[in-house]
Amino acid sequence: MTARKSVVVTGVGATTPLGGDAASFWDGLLAGRSGVRTLTEDWAEPLPVRFAARIAVEPSELLKPVEIRRLDRSAQFALIAAREAWKDAGFEGKFAEPTRLGVMVGSGIGGVTTLLSAYDALVAKGPRAVGPRTVPMLMPNSPAAYVGLEFDARAGVHAPVSACATGAEAVGHAIEMIRSGRADVVLAGGTEAAIHPLPIAAFANMMAMSKRNDEPERASRPYDVDRDGFVLGEGSGILVLESAEHAAARGARVYAEAAGVGFSADSHDIAQPEPDGRGVAEALANALVDADLSPSDIRHLNAHATSTPRGDIAEVMAFTKVLGSAAENVAISATKSMHGHLLGGTGAIESVATVLALHHRQAPPTINVDQLDPEITLDVVRDKPRALPEGQIAALNDSFGFGGHNVVVAFRSA
Numbered sequence: 001m002t003a004r005k006s007v008v009v010t011g012v013g014a015t016t017p018l019g020g021d022a023a024s025f026w027d028g029l030l031a032g033r034s035g036v037r038t039l040t041e042d043w044a045e046p047l048p049v050r051f052a053a054r055i056a057v058e059p060s061e062l063l064k065p066v067e068i069r070r071l072d073r074s075a076q077f078a079l080i081a082a083r084e085a086w087k088d089a090g091f092e093g094k095f096a097e098p099t100r101l102g103v104m105v106g107s108g109i110g111g112v113t114t115l116l117s118a119y120d121a122l123v124a125k126g127p128r129a130v131g132p133r134t135v136p137m138l139m140p141n142s143p144a145a146y147v148g149l150e151f152d153a154r155a156g157v158h159a160p161v162s163a164c165a166t167g168a169e170a171v172g173h174a175i176e177m178i179r180s181g182r183a184d185v186v187l188a189g190g191t192e193a194a195i196h197p198l199p200i201a202a203f204a205n206m207m208a209m210s211k212r213n214d215e216p217e218r219a220s221r222p223y224d225v226d227r228d229g230f231v232l233g234e235g236s237g238i239l240v241l242e243s244a245e246h247a248a249a250r251g252a253r254v255y256a257e258a259a260g261v262g263f264s265a266d267s268h269d270i271a272q273p274e275p276d277g278r279g280v281a282e283a284l285a286n287a288l289v290d291a292d293l294s295p296s297d298i299r300h301l302n303a304h305a306t307s308t309p310r311g312d313i314a315e316v317m318a319f320t321k322v323l324g325s326a327a328e329n330v331a332i333s334a335t336k337s338m339h340g341h342l343l344g345g346t347g348a349i350e351s352v353a354t355v356l357a358l359h360h361r362q363a364p365p366t367i368n369v370d371q372l373d374p375e376i377t378l379d380v381v382r383d384k385p386r387a388l389p390e391g392q393i394a395a396l397n398d399s400f401g402f403g404g405h406n407v408v409v410a411f412r413s414a
Contacts, residue, residue, distance in 0.1 A: 004179055005178055005179045005181070005243045005245070006243070006244035006245075006257060007175050007178045007179065007241050007242070007243060007257065007259075008241070008242055008243075008244050008254045008256070008257050008258065009239050009240065009241060009242075009254065009255040009257075009258055009411070010088075010090070010240050010252045010253060010255065011086060011087070011089025011090070011091075012084075012088055012237075012239055012240070012255065012352045012356065013080070013081035013082060013084030013085030013086070013088060013236075013352075014081050014235065014236065014237045014349050014352050015055060015057060015059075015077050015235050015236055016028075016035065016055065016056065016235040016236075016339050017035025017053035017054060017056055017233050017234070017235060017338075018035045018056060018338060018339050019057070020056050020061075021084055022085075022088070022352055022356070024056070025352070025353075026353070026356050028338065028339075029335055029338060029339075029353060029364035029365075030362065030365075030385050032338065032364075032365045032367045034218075034337075034338050034367065035053045035054070035056065035233070035338060036051055036052065036216045036217050036219060036231050036233075036340055037051060037052070037053070037054060037216060037217075038050060038213075038216050039051055039052055039054075043197045044197070047200055048201070048204040048205075048211055049203075049204045049209050049210070049211055049232075050213050051212075051213060051219065051231070052200070052340065053231055053233030053234065053339055053342075054195065055234050055235050059073065059076035059077065062080050063076055063079070063080065069133075070133055070136075070137070071146060072110075072111035072113065072114040072138060073114075073193035073234075074107050074111060074142070074143050074192055074194075075111070075143040075191070076193075077143075077191045077192075077236035077345070078105055078107075078143035078144075078146065078147055078189070078191040078236045078238065079143070079150060081189065081191070081236040081237055081238040082147045082151075082187050082189075083150070084238070085187065085189075085238040085239060086187070086240060088240070089240035089242070089252065090252055090253070091240075094150075094152040095151050095152055095153065098152040098153065098154040098155075100155055100183055100185065101153040101154065101183060101184070101185050102155040102157070102182065102185070102187070103144050103147050103151075103153045103156070103157040103186065103187050103188075104158045104160065104171070104173050104177065104186055104188040104189075105143050105144040105158075105159060105187065105188065105190065105191065106140075106143075106144070106158075106161055106162070106167065106169065106170045106190050106191075106344055107140050107159070107166060107190065107191050107192055107344040108161065108162070108163045108164060108166045108190075108192055108194075108343040108345075109192060109194050109199070109343060109344065110138060110139065110161075111139065111140070112138075112194050112196060112198075112199060113193060113196050114134060115138045116196060118130050118131065118138070140159055140161055141157075143159070143236075144157050144158060144159040145157060155182055155183035155186075158170075158173065160173060161344070162401050162403065162405035162407070163403055163405060164306075164346055164400060164401035164402065164405075165347060165399040165400055165401035165406065166343075166344035166348075166401065167189055167190025167191075167237060167344055167347030167348030167350075167351065167399065168190075168348070168350075168397060168398075168399035168407040168409050169347070169399070169407045170188050170189055170190055170347075170348065171188045171189065171241070171261070171347070171348065171409050172263065172407055172409055173188075173261075174187075174239075174258075175258050175260070176261070178243050185241070185242045186242075187239075187240060187241075188238065188239050188241050188348075189237045189238035189345075189349075189352075190236065190237065190345040190346070190347060190348035190349075191235070191236035191345045192234055192342050192343040192344045192346075193234050194232065194343060195232060195233075195234050199232070200232060203230075203232065206271065207229065208271075209230055210227075210230065211229070212228065216231070218368050219231050219307075220307045220340055220341075221307050221337060221367075221369060221370070222303070222307045222334035222337050222366060222368075222369070223334065223366065223369050223373050224307075224368060224371060224373065225373050225374075226371070227308070227312065227373075228307075228309070229306075229307060229308055230340070230341040231341060232343075233340025233342045233345075234345070235339070235342050235345055235349060236345050236349070237349030237351060237352040239348070239351060239352060239355065244257070255356070255359045255414060256355045256358045256411045256413055256414050257414060258409070258410075258411060259293065259394065259411055260288075260289075260290030260292070260409075260410045261290055261407065261409050262282070262284060262285065262286030262288070262289075262410075263286060263407055264279045264282035264283040264286060264406040265404045265405060266279035266406065267279070268404055269404070270402060270403055270404075273314045273315075273400065273404075275310065275314060276317060276318075277315060277319075277321065278318075279400075279404060279406045280315055280318035280319075280398070280400060280406050281317075281318035281319075281322050282406070283398075283406035283407060283408045284318055284322040284323075284396070284398070284408050285322050286408070287408035287409065287410045288322070291394070291412065293412070295322070295323040295324060295327070296329070297393065297394040297412075298323060298393075298395065299329060299330060299388055299389055299393040299394065299395065300330060300331050300333070300354070300358070300363050300388055300393070300394075300395035300396075301330050301331070301396050301397075301398065302350045302351075302354045302357070302395070302396070302397045302398070303319075303332055303333065304336075304400050305336060305366075307334075307336065307337070312373070312376070313373070313376075315400070316375070316376055316378060319378065319398075320377070320378065327378055328378070328379065329379075331379055331386045332366070332378055332381060333353075333357070333364045334366040335350060335364055337367045337368050337369075338364075347397065347399035347407065347409075350399070351397050353397075354395050354396070354397040354409075354411055355411055357395060358388070358395050358411055358412075358413045359413075361388045361389075362387060363386040363387075363388055364381065364385055365382055365383050365385055366380055366381055366382055367383070391413075392412065392413050393412075394410060394411065394413070395410075395411050395413075396408055397411070
């Protein structure tokens, strides 16, 4: 039997509410800085939720005007993060072996702002006002397609869609793509740009979002007794995944090993998590098996922890069930407290954060936990970063989405 290929992370890129690149994103996490702000647009005034985690650096500062015109905001984010990750991995220009390069970049909602703006133009001015590039811009696969075009990826360009698990699912499928031998290198991650009155109103009306309008920077509060919902964010995270053999042959710097992935589905409800965390536990257990890890190997968790009353508890119950007593030794970070919930992009930027936590041996803090929920009995990193142990350790990134999609990505220190 042929040995399974090892997969490593050789590049990271991000554009987030905490910074316009991976370094400033990481610095913001360690500083415990909130990227959540009051929305100042006129359209926000009548909404029940009037704040969000806007991107820190606008794409117009980084992209050409023609790219701004032709790409939906979600694709703009993905292209920015992909270019950074590609350069960070030590590549320049297009890939030398295009049939060995893949792309796996997803979005939970896709080009929703393009779609809604085009409809407004149609209603106000008629059919001729709808731009000829509207369809390529609103397609959910548009970010993946543009990243593939940028680097001449021909091994396959894919765009998974699984709501808030999308970014992590893309990373997981990229691992499998390299293991199967379809590609040597894959650009993987997620993106989202849905800060618009319609999604905000819809999420707010289903009682999923925090309504803490008077103090938005403190609205995302995972594990706190007064948590009341998530905070919408925007941005993108991209990782360059590579077979260990290919990375070694070119002398690439390795951040961490992308050790494995676990998938499952709740089959419980379209929006609510399974209350006992059954599906989450299955994904966690599957990730440990796939990565050949034992519970005692896990020393860090970047939790999904959206700051919803039921979701935070279900995840902790699952984690405790799978890891048993070893869960007590895991430093848990809930970084959405700082960057908000990026929907399809969240599992990707949190994968970037997990990789950097292993690389720098630091677990970012969770902010806004004034009073820890008594049902949360695990070790939540609060207020300031926590040093992670030396030696070979592993970390998990949990992501769960509407529809019952569960994805857990496991990383091992390099």
